[in-house]
Amino acid sequence: MSDPAFLAGLVPLFGGAFVAGAVTQLARQLARPAPPRARVVIARATCAGIAALTVAALLTVVVRPVPAAALLLAAACVTGWSGPGILTRLGTLVERKLGLPGDPQREWRGNERHRTHPAGPDGHTEA
Template identity: 75%
Template sequence: MSDPTPLTGLLPLLGSAFLAGAVTQLARQLARPVPPRARMVTALAAAAGIAALTVVALLTALLRPAPAPALLLAAACVTGWSGPGILTRLGTLLERKLGLPPEAAREGAGERESWHIRRPSRGSD
């Protein structure tokens, strides 16, 4: 499933996907009745951009013939709206397809480290 397009040829597409995902999440966060702190908004927008970039890269590599750019842009926006949590679900799906054991079984008895975005307290920024 090798893609003959070199990475430099994909950079505009991947950059557009990142930007579309980030701007979509930024709009979602700023549309909330009480917008979260600037740092939180920035982190969510960056994470959504990375998620959108990942989904578009996977679609580009896996689908043949290559999807239309409009479809890829739509996928980036939908991913951006959904946010970075989609990467967790996508990772779990890929691990199952590869036949890897669940994450808890790989880590053994140690406590699982995870990254969660916490709601800020009302008085801090």
């Protein structure tokens, strides 16, 4: 796996994964009714590209035989759409699989917008 010729062959694929993730996130940001500032758009696109590159690299290591380039680019686009938050979830999953204590501030709790809180002394909750 550490053969320099093999790694050199992956450079164009990983570059493509980065670009695919970044462009996908860029399209998502620019499609908003009120696009954010240029600096925010560039930062999110760059982070999404890094996340897409990371996922493509992990897939080449985990999946045997090495997946087709089209599958890696598709994974890069999905990751790019999701944005860099997927790296937090992926990091938490890897820490759990390795038995490492996770950072309690970073633990993924699912969709927190749907969490309920007690409304009053009678125990009823509100969404």
